[in-house]
Amino acid sequence: MVNLKINNIPVSVPEGSSILDAARLAHVEIPTLCYLKNVACVGSCRMCLVEATGARGLVAACVYPVSEGMEVQTNTPKCRKSRKVTLELLLSKHKKKCLSCERNNNCELQRLSVEYGADEDRFEGELQNTPLDDSNPCVVRDNDKCINCMRCVAACKKQHVGAIGPIGRGFHAHVGSAGGVQLKDSSCVGCGQCVVACPVGALTVKSNIPEVQAALEDPAKHVVFFTAPSVRATLGEAFGLPVGTNVEGKMVAAIRRLGKCSVFNMDITADLTIMEEATELLNRIQTGGVLPMFTSCCPGWVRFVEQTHPEMIPNLSTCKSPQEMFGGLLKTYYCEKNNIDPKDLFVVSVIPCSAKKFECKRPEMNGEVDVALTTRELARMIKTAGIKFTELPDEAFDDPFATCSGGGTIFGATGGVMEAALRVAAKTLDGKFEVVDFPEVRGTNPIKEATYKVAGKTIRVAVASGLENAETVIQSLQSGEKKYDFVEIMACPGGCVNGGGQPTLPDSVRNNVELRDERAKALYASDKQNKLRLSSETPVIDCLYKEYFGAPNSHKAHEVLHTSYKPDPRV
Ligand code: SF4
Ligand code: SF4
Ligand code: SF4
Secondary structure (H helix, E strand, O other): OEEEEEOOEEEEEOOOOEHHHHHHHOOOOOOOOOOEOOOEOOOOOOOOEEEEOOOOOOEEOOOOEOOOOOEEEOOOHHHHHHHHHHHHHHHHOOOOOHHHOOOOOOOHHHHHHHHOOOOOOOOOOOOOOOOOEOOOOOEEEOHHHOOOOOHHHHHHHHOOOOOOEEEOOHHHOEEEOHHHOOHHHOOOOOOOHHHHHOOOOOEEEOOOHHHHHHHHHOOOOEEEEEEOHHHHHOHHHHHOOOOOOOOHHHHHHHHHOOOOOEEEEOHHHHHHHHHHHHHHHHHHHHHOOOOOEEOOOOHHHHHHHHHHOHHHHHHEOOEOOHHHHHHHHHHHHHHHHHOOOHHHEEEEEEEOOOHHHHHOOOHHHOOOOOEEEEHHHHHHHHHHOOOOHHHOOOOOOOOOOOOOOHHHHHHHOOOHHHHHHHHHHHHHHOOOOOOOOOHHHOOOOOEEEEEEEEOOEEEEEEEEEOHHHHHHHHHHHHOOOOOOOEEEEEOOOOOHHHOOOOOOOOHHHHOOOOHHHHHHHHHHHHHHHOOOOOHHHOHHHHHHHHHHHOOOOOHHHHHHHEOOOOOOOOO
16 A cells, blocks of 8 residues: 555555545545546546646646655645646637537536636637537537547547547647548447547537427327336436436426326336347257347447447347337337327337437338437426426326336346346246346446356356447457357446436546446346336236237247347448
8 A cells, every 4th residue: 555645634545546546535626627437547638737746847646656655735826727727728729608508517627617717718719610520310529619638539449449539630639530531431339438428518419309399299199208227217317316316206207297198117128128038048049049149239239240240140139129129019019009090109218328319210120219318318308398306206107018027127237138038037947946136247347257057057148338348258259268148238338327328427426436336226226126026027018928929039029029130331
């Protein structure tokens, strides 16, 4: 351990720690812009400059290592002056449109400029006047608001995609895609991790709010919302509630107050996905089909396979994602049962994800989901409608798609799909199987592995989240180093709870709180409280198979609930 003082407060930290790490232990906040825990640490923005004994001049706290007996001062006139000038230089070439900016009141540049009393007009600068890139169905880039912190580049590189990088020099330096192509022509898979990483309003997820508002105001439309499992665990953050608060009841009540609509629970089609996927897995194991089988509920991951590893497309489960299964179910079964013309049904899925916006536009999905709305967009609609979210009563989802199993709910966290599928596979193979928890596949470790023996059969599984870890799994399979039967992959590190459409929290929270763990806990708590733990025990699932699909993987189920994939033509 190394002993030092931060603002005269003694702390001990492991050797190799940075001054920023030590400051956290001393409960001292040092401002940062380019640093983001678990994503980027390059020391380029110069906001975290501090004075430290033994150092010449100011040093960047995020990269400068601690040493024995070091004394650090973080709030001297020299530090404050340097940070203020840095901010004023950034503002001199910044499109200052705070009043209409999506990140207004939630922007690191704005917050620090106010805190340090930066004068936005002190230096006369010039805008690059780069055209807005809104070519991509998921992500919009406004480089005139970019502060070149490179957090998005680090996030995309960590995703093993590398669709964006630094381009040009000096004043013309900016972030873009190789060859200067638009984002739609790059290798972007739409995961939105760059948007989550961006400290300002330079990157946003494309908004579909106007289409939803128009449908709600159209008397000819029958509007249906359904919400993904992880949205209930994060929406409260947009209204100041603590991270990890489950707001399911208030979320349902709020959506109902947006206009005439039905509000369903997407956990039901998570349960349906499990029924179809577990059956597919058992069929593949019993008939010598392609193994390992990969989960297919994450559109960013599916796109990654189509683009980067098309040779592994046969490994993907043919199941649609829960979003698209719900779309299919509503435009067939639900419309038939309620005598609604599918053209009059407007389907809105509320999701934690930016890639789902791309997924619902895929031609294979036949437009069954009209709009995918992120958690952030839903929060904005609730605020615009003047709904006092925290004062709402708890309300239940609408029948018939209200009650789900805990297995459907844990879909929102990495390892949840695997655990839910294992519960059903184990029950199917060995009716006497009692244990419903699989702790080996829980948690936010990048790659988790386990082997289970069920009814004399050995099932080898792996779970990975984050495309960098997905790539490691693929490499280990292709080299023959590893053998698995079933692999769950989520593109976003930690799974959907950390998706590109989730509420954006300030760096002061993101650098200090394990968001993914806290949000996931809310889902596992809900699973534990649920009397139904197995997807196969959900009454509406039973009813759907009896009334409509016949059996999992039946011809009808394949028509509505399954799909196919193709290599990206640009590969
Ligand atoms: S990015 Fe921040 S500083 Fe820039 S316009 Fe938006 S809110 Fe204002
Ligand atoms: S959305 Fe994902 S893949 Fe696309 S640029 Fe951002 S981080 Fe990269
Ligand atoms: S787009 Fe955002 S994250 Fe990327 S370099 Fe610019 S400011 Fe940083």
